[in-house]
Amino acid sequence: MGRAEERRARQRGGRRAAPGGRRSSQEGGRGGIRRLFTWKKIVGTFFSLCLLGMGAFIVLYMMIDIPEGNADATRQSNVYKYSDGSIMARTGEVNREVVDLAQIPRPVQRAFVAAENKTFYSDAGVDLKGTARGLLNTVSGKGAQGGSTITQQYVKNYYLTQEQTVSRKLKELVISLKLDREKSKDYILAGYINTSYYGRGAHGVQAAAQAYYRVDAEDLTVEQGAYLAALLQAPSQYDWAVASETGKKLVKNRWNYVLDNMVEEGWLERSERSGMEFPVPKEPKGDPGMAGQTGYLVNEANNALKKQLVADGSAEDAKQADALVDAGGWTITLNIDKKKQAALEKAVKDQLTGKLDPKEREVDADVQAGAVSVDPKTGAVVAMYGGVDYLKHYFNNATRDDYQPASTFKPVILAAAVEEGAETQDGRPITAGTVYDGTSERPVVDGGRKVGFAPENEDDGNYGDITVQTAMNKSVNSVFAQMGVDVGMERVMETAGKLGMDVEGLPAVPAQTLGSMGASPLEMAGVYATLDNHGRKTTPAIVKSAEHRSRTVTLPDAVGEQAISREAADTVTSVLTGVVDDGTARRAVRDNPLRDGQQVAGKTGTSDNNKSAWFVGFTPDLVTAVGLFGEDDEPPHKQVEMYGAGGEPRVNGGGFPAQIWAAYTFGVTEGTSTFDLETKQGAAVEPSSEPSVSQTPTEEPSTEESATEEPSQSPTTEAPSQSPTTQAPTQSPTTQTPTQSPTTQPPTAGDPEEPGDPGQERQGLGE
Template sequence: MGRADERRARQRGGRRAAPSNRSSQVAVDEGPTVVGQGRAAARRGGKGGKGGKAAKKSLIRRMFTWKKILGTFLGLCLLGIGAFIVLYMMIDIPAGNADAKLESNVYKYSDGSVMTRDGDVNREIVDLSHVPKDVQKTFVAAENKSFYKDAGVDLKGTARGLLNTLSGKGAQGGSTITQQYVKNYYLTQDQTVTRKLNELVISLKLDREKSKDYILAGYINTSYYGRNAYGIQAAAQAYYRRDADKLTVAQGAYLAALLQAPSQYDWAVATDTGKKLVQARWNYVLDNMVEEGWLGKTERDAMVFPKPLAPKPAPGLGGQKGYLVKAANAALEKQLVAQGVADNAKQAEDMVGRGGWTITLNIDKKKQAALEKSVKDQLTSKLDKKKRTVDGDVQAGAVSVDPKTGAVVAMYGGVDYYKHYYNNATRTDYQPASTFKPVILAAALDESAQTQDGKAITANTLYDGTSKRPVVGSDIGFAPENEDDQDYGNITVQTAMNKSVNSVFAQLGVDVGMDKVLKVADDLGMDTADLKAVPAQTLGTMGASPLQMAGVYATLDNHGKKVTPALVKSVEHISRTVTMPDPVGDQVISREAADTVTSVLTGVVDDGTAKTSVRDNPERDGQKVAGKTGTSDNNKSAWFTGYTPSLVTSVGLFGESAKDGSQVTLTGATGLIPGVGRINGGGYPAQIWADYTFGVQTKVTKFDLETDQGAAVQPTATPTPSQTVSETPSETPTTEEPSETPTTEEPSETPTTEEPTETPTETPTETPTETPTDDTGDPFGGVVGQ
């Protein structure tokens, strides 16, 4: 083999083979040396074990180099960021929890004091502007000092909260205010990873989309403060009996401290340890405010721990409150529809039922208490259904109105809302009876009506007051019976009003025109839409409520300017604006007509059916009063609606069966002789009215009347009964008081077909065989008394 071949052979692998060959050669030729090499090899094998470990270490170093670790960390970070971005894109801000939105409705007296609340949750959401700025800061100082600077999620705060908890400095939540609000309003209280992730994402989004004020308002309005109070407004009332806008910094700091442990920190039930803890927490809040520059050091040092008031039972709907609440709700619902906020009554009812309304009523707290007391003292304290079944059938209702403003200052709906659900002050299923007579006179005067012989109707116009006298000039025969079937002969309109003479007002209604009478009644505030213009309506056989009748008489008292009694003074809601209508409207009848009716009605008090209860009341003290009594057929209702220049009150008593709710007689109630002891309007209703009115009205006032007619401006004259009705009386009318005993004779149903002369010259010899009655609820009949 040449040198070139040998070189090529080495290049092809000879170098590897050569040592092997050399080793083999040595092994063959040099035996002893092989042994030595074996030992050396053994030694090298021992060193090779250590070398294996070194090789493993070298492998770990090669696998976990700082570059690989950093790369892995960055990769995981990128993966986490990517996953979070996906979550951020997938998770939206949800709608708030239904429970977190629940509120109560708050009802206040006219002076702003809370009357009651109604709702499943005691919460009243208030705008942040209704919470003083420094009180707002107490919550930030207590829960999340970095609130105004963080992005909704504060990792430092979370760590600090954990550290404080572990070190015994007090359990401070690691979550930000934003996170706590998200948990309260959008999520649940469940402690799960999913909920925590949702909370984190929503908090970040919410902080980006909403202002800090929005979030803070949500937080303080949804948090639970103990004492069944949700939200700062309910808490302010529960602990300090004041609205949120009246809280001091010290009080705000206590409420902020409460959120950490409401039950443990409630001063009324806290243990000594709990009291120490809440005081420490209170100091912590104020010190944080000083640290943040939100409170001066001198002011803080001067603060004294504001011990909260003792808890009070939650105001319910018992007594009169339930009636007032339901009536106020009805008024609000009606206005929601009228204003277009709700499409229909059902939607309006749902809106009110969801809560969140602050409804201030016109109810005067003192007058309300006085009216309740008067009903109790004058009537209900005398009822004993164990002794007399009829006593259990007596229901009373009353409404008191300021005629200048239309404000309903007091309302009595029944003995107790929980015992009698139906509001007697607003019910319209009983006849107002003779309290309707002033409406007829108002129509006559306002319409410049004339008698059948063409003479102008005034307070002094003479009419035939014979009982059962058929009306003249009507296509529909009608001959009403006077109370106790008493004949009065020719008497003035003034006397007929004093004595509540049915036959006179039946003719007067026909002379005016019953269509005009009903129109005026509607203008004054009664509901006459479905009524037929027939003479029987002159007896007040339609339905009416004390609320409606108070409005009618308030309009008369207000010189003919329409007064619609208003129970609701104002309404507030965080997301809706509702303006209540003006209770005082336009002139619906002339002032002269209204003032003349008022003048005439003073005669009812001074020389008529109400004189015993009202005129002779020792508390009257010269107070000028106008009013009218009313007693319906079969004594199913009894009324007195009266007024002074500054207060109108309508009182009604209703016979309602305690068994089935049907209309029954009041006769015999309170121990009066059955069949004889009728409950007249001049009795208990007038007594309640007088006791209440003269008790709350301490200043004696007089009517300012623009009229030359009626008992208030001139003495009443008594005409000598004659065969011919003349316009001007010649004598003073009789003052004989009709008997208290109602007639037992039932009037006939079919009136005579013989038409009497236009001007009666004597008592008709032919009377109708039967007058329609209301025994079955027929709106066209009934012998109506006082």
């Protein structure tokens, strides 16, 4: 075929024949697709779908009427139970007083509009883009959606439910459009402000004004109104009395956002705005039914349930989760064991609060206690102590994470070393028998280079060359600072995260080896429960079950996959038995008459400047973390030192915390048990291999020296029937020590955790 003929064929829609007289199947396929999806058909289909959608929406608009308000009618009580099914508490009374919009200062009204919906006065009551996004997310199961208008939120709060379904969202859209047409903006705004939940059991702006500022709504300032408006985004997270440092930053940012929007909309003078200061809310007044420990337990159960509702997509965000739980109708069974809970409360009273006398010593009023007890095999939180009384101290000390865990972090460093098969600077494996220089303020080195960190041991004690086991027993800062660098601080922080600590965003620097980050007793109980559970990730769970008439909540398994190897976890456990039997916890735990042969592992901790003191200990069946925190008794409740509290020169982890732990644990333990350990390093006894040290070992220590510096028995994977330090070694150790003897002998007391003279207030002094 010539070129002219070919051109004419293409113009007629023809195609040049394929070789052999066959038409290309590919070309034929393309032509078929083009004929099927022409632009006319696509446009026609699009308009048909639009018409169908419009028709369906018109039908919905005609069928759905504005219902009667049901917010009060459907509200029910929540019932909270102990693990045995007995009733712990019942909540549900609505704290609400409706006020006319005219009683609310105009600037305060504007603050709510500026916070939630700047176009409120001009829009049609709906955010079509946000609603469409919410519908798509609901259909796809993503759960979260963007914000909606004040009208839509009012409709959801007052006329509908918090259910996350397509039908509910469509009803919300239709009712919002109708309400905006039939009612004034002031009517809608008043309804929204009066039905929203603000936290602290307050529904509506009048109850919120009283709960947070002890004033009526008509007396609110612009600054206070902006805080209440900001609070609506996340009432539980933004309540200043219980907010974390992150929560406080977020709510302050939100508060500034509200005021800046008011300036932008012309509702607030810029000069007036520039002089405003954040209005810190008053201390909360608790519900009398929440007295004692009940309020702490109920609040923590609510928080856990809310997080799960968001996690499984039942709630779009924290705000909706608050509304779902607050709406009532829940039966929540906690893992709390009634007998263990009573025993923990009694232990704190007998060993601490009963000994504090603020009239005699002002510092005694500044001591706060928090504790969490966990079953390591199930993750169940069987007991929790949040403070002296929920009505007197609203903040839960068991879950607060604003104090340093101090030396209770040291086992994490050792776990990382064993897990990673880490070595010292000269290439020797890090084990319980590895020898380090325990000299106070010894500069930490990395590859022969000083890293600019030289932590001081407690009381500036010098220990010279000692094993890792002894360094753990005596909690020697200089040893673990160097070990952290030897392992690699990135790996140490990664291991901390695997064990259950919240380390996101924390720098991987040597100072973290002192436990300088924040952590809660709940968090540390989870870390040690994972160690106790042979390395399987164990996340403390306070809620056993949550039932509701209209929804089902499936709680995640508290015990997960292997976080670290069993060898690493069991090695750390074996070393921690030495802290009890030959270290900083021996006075309160080893020699306790109630112990009766029970094997125990644990670690003490005392933070910088004596602002916190810890003991986290465990048996094979129970893990309990006890923390004491120095908190100023007067607002704004800053962290303070505890020197002199309880008549002791210094509050140490081996003092009150360990005493509380022992009284509780030995009081609820039935019979005795031993750790089932799979480790080559034994149960806190003399290591079987030569201690690793940077120098070549040449001398053998004397029997006397080994009796004080080294454990006393030969290695075994089984726990010893009695404390290994109660007997002198039967023969000289077979291992060797470095050529240089310790620069000084350990302090004569042999226990840096036992109360003594206050040390200097320097970084790293805390044990």
